[in-house]
Amino acid sequence: MSDSISRNRLAARLDAAVRAKDEPLPTPVFVVDVDAFDANAADLVRRAAGKPIRVASKSLRVPALIRRALSHDGFRGVLSYTLAEALWLEEQDVCDDIVVAYPTVDRAALTRLVASPRAASRITLMIDDVAHLELVDTVRASTAVPVRVAIDVDAGLLVGGRHVGPKRSPLYDARDVVALARTVLERPGFQLAGVMTYEGQVAGVPDAVPRQRAKSLVVRRLKDASVSQLRVRRTEIAEALRPVAELGFWNAGGSGSLETSSADPVVTEVTAGSGLLVPGLFDHYQAFEPRPASFYGLPVTRRPSPDVATVHGGGLVASGTGTADRLPVPWAPAGLHLTGLEGAGEVQTPLTGHPAALLKIGDLVWFRHAKSGEPFEHTSTVQLLSGERFAESVPTYRGHGLAF
Structure with a gap:
């Protein structure tokens, strides 16, 4: 399956899960695909070759996900920040x-x-x-x-x-x-x-x-x-x-x-955290095949021209070098791009690319953050996607009233 097809199927899966909710979800909608999360956990254990894995909490920042990682055989202990x-x-x-x-x-x-x-x-x-x-x-x-x-x-x-x-x-x-x-x-x-x-x-x-x-x-x-x-x-x-x-x-x-x-x-032990969610910066490693598990959805609120769709918010820029690889990636549907003039904005983010012409006001565009854990500083709740439905809503550290 091509990358574009898999990303478009992901968009359809996420959109369907949002529609299936009994009540409308506030946006941005933050999602962790627990099917991908669990598969990543199993792959990390395989790669660790018998050494126990300590969970890097900085890369999760959601207590339910820390517990979920620790529930897997091969994980033991937390590395906190x-x-x-x-x-x-x-x-x-x-x-x-x-x-x-x-x-x-x-x-x-x-x-x-x-x-x-x-x-x-x-x-x-x-x-x-x-x-x-x-x-x-x-x-x-x-x-x-x-x-x-x-x-x-x-x-x-x-x-x-x-x-x-x-x-x-x-x-x-x-x-x-x-x-x-x-x-x-x-x-x-x-x-x-x-x-x-x-x-x-x-x-x-x-x-x-x-x-x-x-x-x-x-x-x-x-x-x-x-x-x-x-x-x-x-x-x-x-x-x-x-x-x-x-x-x-x-x-x-x-x-x-x-x-x-x-x-x-x-x-005697190794640490892993980002490999559970696989943010954008972890896409290009020889050692493993990326399986993204963390996304956030933003609604289209404007159509300033036939080939541009503007979503509300989106400027979740990762810490580090301040280079382009720290910007979020419009991921699904496939083929969307940030603009050079505005990039990822605090209150609006214009998007170009061939799918932009097909997007309607109210549609969701799904982004990936460059780093793991950091986007959850911007929300109190994460939706856990299992199969085609949101199985559970869980609080982040912020949702527990915490700021570390």
């Missing part, structure tokens, strides 16, 4: 094994953590500096409740004296990692739980982009070099840490690197 979020997930019994992916300086959240023995036993903080430990000590009166921490180690590629990859931890060499590990072990009130090495330059960069063959080839070579270099460095760090501490986990990777991350014997 803020401590406040981790505390809420723990309080709601969504998960009892939560690692906060980024260091926190949220004193209010830290105060809540050290006041709860149950939360402190279930949540692991990320650190890469002694200052992170010192901040914890400023919010507690005693060290009676131990705080679990994991060390974030830079997983970038060093090539020709340059660093390629996310600008995360200052810790690179085994010596510096071991020094911080010893500090944790010697400091009252802390437990060293694990290590994290996120190779974003492998996991989060497309490497099979149409009409960019030369660039994609360079990206694949950089990925290969990064995987090789990081495997050696992980081994060196693990061997240096072995006589110092017994680690509970070594986390690595993301949706775009499950095969290589899980193949490293040092790694």
Whole structure:
């Protein structure tokens, strides 16, 4: 089946589900296709090759979807993006094994953590500096409740004296990692739980982009070099840490690197989130076939000319580089395009392309966001599509009155 045919069938399926609702849905209509979601989950487990997958909550932001992912065999634990979020997930019994992916300086959240023995036993903080430990000590009166921490180690590629990859931890060499590990072990009130090495330059960069063959080839070579270099460095760090501490986990990777991350014997678990919903930025990877599962529908409100249809709203631009690949994609029906002058607007988005002439006022156009999780900051409710009908409406974090 051609891409255009499958996208047009998707539009018909989504439109039918909207019409079948007893009451009109407010727009934008945010939808997750749980059939595709579950199929993606199964494929992620296959690619992880036996290593447990920790769910990246930042890429979902819908508690029901986090629970759904965790219900699949092969998924275990959550990688949260803020401590406040981790505390809420723990309080709601969504998960009892939560690692906060980024260091926190949220004193209010830290105060809540050290006041709860149950939360402190279930949540692991990320650190890469002694200052992170010192901040914890400023919010507690005693060290009676131990705080679990994991060390974030830079997983970038060093090539020709340059660093390629996310600008995360200052810790690179085994010596510096071991020094911080010893500090944790010697400091009252802390437990060293694990290590994290996120190779974003492998996991989060497309490497099979149409009409960019030369660039994609360079990206694949950089990925290969990064995987090789990081495997050696992980081994060196693990061997240096072995006589110092017994680690509970070594986390690595993301949706775009499950095969290589899980193949490293040092790694005990991998992380995935975007691979469950497959946003636009995850379309062009050699490692897996994309199966989009997240969409939002916008109504046509104007026909400024016979070959232009304008939808209401639509300007959900993804975070990051500020480049064109961060714009939403008009996905279904197939063949629609943003205009160069207006792009994706806050209150209106004109669309061109041959289907524009066929659209009527009131029709829905279905978009895909460039990144996973972010569009759900703009809605309180997500419709879960199963088969040809919306099976359930579930709240996002915003729907629960939360903003992390």
